[in-house]
Amino acid sequence: MxxxxxxxxxxxxxxxxxxxxxxxxxxxxxxxxxxxxxxxxxxxxxxxxxxxxxxxxxxxxxxxxxxxxxxxxxxxxxxxxxxxxxxxxxxxxxxxxxxxxxxxxxxxxxxxxxxxxxxxxxxxxxxxxxxxxxxxxxxxxxxxxxxxxxxxxxxxxxxxxxxxxxxxxxxxxxxxxxxxxxxxxxxxxxxxxxxxxxxxxxxxxxxxxxxxxxxxxxxxxxxxxxxxxxxxxxxxxxxxxxxxxxxxxxxxxxxxxxxxxxxxxxxxxxxxxxNMITINGQKMGKSLGNFIILDDFFEGNHPLLERAYSPMAIRFFILQAHYRSTVDFSNEALQAAEKGFERLMKAVALLDEIHASETTTLDVDALEAECYAAMNDDFNSPVVIANLFDGVRMINSLNDGKARIDEPGLAKLKKVFNDFVFDILGLRNDEKEASGSDEVLVKVVDLLLNTRMEAKAAKNWALSDKIRDELAKLGFEVKDKKDGFEWVLKK
RNA sequence: GGUACCUUGGCCGAGUGGCUAGGCAGCGGUCUGCAAAACCGCGUACGGCGGUUCGAAUCCGCCAGGUACCUCCA
The missing domain is CATH 3.40.50.620 (HUPs)
Known part of the structure; x- marks a missing residue:
């Protein structure tokens, strides 16, 4: 090697x-x-x-x-x-x-x-x-x-x-x-x-x-x-x-x-x-009394926490820094990590919907090599993650039809993501399968959104926006597609 | 007091002699009825002062600030 x-x-x-x-x-x-x-x-x-x-x-x-x-x-x-x-x-x-x-x-x-x-x-x-x-x-x-x-x-x-x-x-x-x-x-x-x-x-x-x-x-x-x-x-x-x-x-x-x-x-x-995790620049330690227990993070039960953070947000946050550097805790940094993690997970989910073409415009081998190079350099997880975000861009471009990939390339891309995201970085997709968990709910939301499609077709913007906005208030994120819609229930 | 380490753009955080880190936020554009998402582009950052060098965020010195360990802590 x-x-x-x-x-x-x-x-x-x-x-x-x-x-x-x-x-x-x-x-x-x-x-x-x-x-x-x-x-x-x-x-x-x-x-x-x-x-x-x-x-x-x-x-x-x-x-x-x-x-x-x-x-x-x-x-x-x-x-x-x-x-x-x-x-x-x-x-x-x-x-x-x-x-x-x-x-x-x-x-x-x-x-x-x-x-x-x-x-x-x-x-x-x-x-x-x-x-x-x-x-x-x-x-x-x-x-x-x-x-x-x-x-x-x-x-x-x-x-x-x-x-x-x-x-x-x-x-x-x-x-x-x-x-x-x-x-x-x-x-x-x-x-x-x-x-x-x-x-x-x-x-x-x-x-x-x-x-x-x-x-x-x-x-x-x-x-x-x-x-x-x-x-x-x-x-x-x-x-x-x-x-x-x-x-x-x-x-x-x-x-x-x-x-x-x-x-x-x-x-x-x-x-x-x-290295240590710091809070306001100071080491987080029992004797310093500036520590926050993990259960509090998961539940958002601490005066210093603006809200709850999922275990995977915390894992991703930690992996975004090299293990020999200090990593500074703050709500802002944690929320940024969480959003980045969600973006990564969305791309992973999209990967299953990508279709291969005859030709390819992407260099997946280089991506894989970069990931290994980073891990081999004293377990440099932040660089691995940076590379994976390049992969995220590839996936999104493929999904938008702005790039093409052949069969072996697609297989390799899936393998790289599976190996590095899940096996090596140990991330887990905790996205609640809200869409699949309750069949009646799914049908009702689909019904509403189909109604909205009809309203849109009739250029009834007032009604279509109302449906979208009201659903948003309930925590549904609605995305229009060319010939349909996508939705997801956020926590 | 001793020893070691650190100081990167609005925030987090890689890099360590010349070549884009990346994420989040922001701005502009494409798409959209409007959005959202996505994609494209942008900001030209390296604590201060000197020095070495063709060239330094990256090496050396000094200064400032900070942290860790020396005492249980991951």
Whole structure:
């Protein structure tokens, strides 16, 4: 293949030619959600980004094992007084079992992902389901001498590690800078250095989620679950690890350190990081309190939302930006995306009505090549979409009789649209089949419009306009054709 | 404070040494009884100041503004 797939690797800060470890197979791990709240718009970014990657790799013929975890334990609260974990705190507030909270938000997340047409991963492991593996990892780090026990907790020894390995190589940090930059945080007495991170945390008495371990009752630390689970399901070395840019440091850096410390080498060949979604130029995040949950988008329930936006409008909106750029939320931008998406879908629907000619005036091969070139250039979905709009113009021109296409060209055009719009970009046509859903309604509207045709024939413009305008008020969009009409019921 | 990144037309958003991005909105035209839809055409954008170059939005420097990470977050 002339066009090779290029992937921007955070590790080298360059686009690299993608080569899987085992030909024909790809192992991919992506950091999933912490299930202590409903998914917000920000969560949709990595989900959609890596869904695109997953879909494209499969389209290229790879057999992909895609692992995306559910974080249901760990991750200390920012200003935690007693180092309690998020799930536990939320559970107490709502007087629920921690696992009940986990189940609620996991279900909610999966439902939202399905709405966004995000394919379920091959394996969706949970942190609580892999406590044993995490304890084993901690033991191994202790054996290797890169971790130490302190008051019932186990910490990773960053300084010792950096004697033999380069801590900070993923995020571009230098250990000297990090050390110089030390902020004295409270309760650091257990750690030898502020750079050290928890592998296992001792559970405080009031802590609800706890498991027995060689160091007493506790729970796994911040960064162990991903490395424990990725190793278990993808091996000691695998192809792609993805996640949000905000996880680069310290989370992913800590993963790199744990791999190198336990295995002596990196686990990940290509590190991919998606950028953030911003709102008023600022990152959308839970702690910033400026997030809007996906359910609110779908229902229009938020002061910042002028109205509801469909899951596909949001998916299209996100895909219209490259995954490594920030994408700024606004009603205006979302509405623009929605209109563009509708235009694309209309053209797709028209494709079935196009008839082939003997000759062709369109270069569909070039269109296809451009689409592949864009995807191969680090999954450049906005350029794919731009190319597809060129295709939209082709389709509309064909429909207007202003262009011609031959049989092979038409087949190719249909294939390009089917492959890129649906299989690769993962868009879905949610247009309510209002016209087909209620036969009586269809007949009544057709009756009215036929009456209008008669009025038009009699040049009774007052009546024909009245019928059209009244239907418009009810949400019907009427289009006159040369010898008839078309209508569609908008929401 | 440290580190990295960003600043493109009314809005969103690609591009990254010379060649049309694209979408939305707007304007003009074709079509239409009038519309809608569609098609054709238009706006000549790259934060500021210098520099390198035959040529820079694209490379370098400085300045301004912004963001991210360093602390849970996608």
């Amino acid at each position: 002339e066009n090779q797939l290029l992937i921007y690797n955070t590790l080298s800060r360059k686009k690299e030619v993608f080569k899987s470890i085992i030909p024909g197979h790809v192992g991919m791990y992506v950091c999933g959600p912490t299930v202590y709240g409903h998914a917000h718009l920000g969560h949709s970014r990595p989900a959609i980004t890596f869904d695109l990657v997953y879909r494209y790799l499969m389209h290229l013929g790879y057999k992909v094992r895609y692992v995306r975890n559910i974080t249901d334990v760990g991750h200390l609260v920012a200003d935690a007084d007693e180092g309690e974990d998020k799930i536990g705190q939320k559970a107490r507030v709502e007087k629920l079992e921690p696992m009940e909270v986990v189940q609620t938000y996991t279900n909610s997340y999966r439902r939202n992902m399905k709405q966004l047409n995000v394919l379920p991963p091959s394996i969706e492991p949970t942190a609580t389901g892999h406590i044993i593996e995490q304890i084993e990892l901690a033991k191994k780090l202790l054996e290797k001498g890169y971790a130490y026990e302190s008051k019932g907790s186990v910490y990773f020894d960053v300084e010792k590690y950096s004697n033999n390995f380069e801590y900070g190589k993923l995020s571009g940090r230098k250990i000297e800078d990090l050390q110089a930059n030390t902020r004295t945080l409270e309760r650091q007495d257990e750690k030898r250095s502020s750079l050290d991170f928890a592998i296992w945390k001792k559970a405080q008495p009031e802590h609800i989620m706890r498991w027995p371990s060689p160091w007493g009752e506790g729970f796994p630390g911040w960064h162990t679950e991903c490395i424990a689970m990725s190793t278990k399901y993808l091996g000691e070395q695998f192809d792609i690890h993805g996640g949000g840019m905000d996880l680069m440091f310290p989370h992913h850096e800590a993963e790199v350190a744990q791999s190198c410390a336990t295995l002596g080498h990196d686990s990940v060949n290509y590190w991919m990081h998606n």
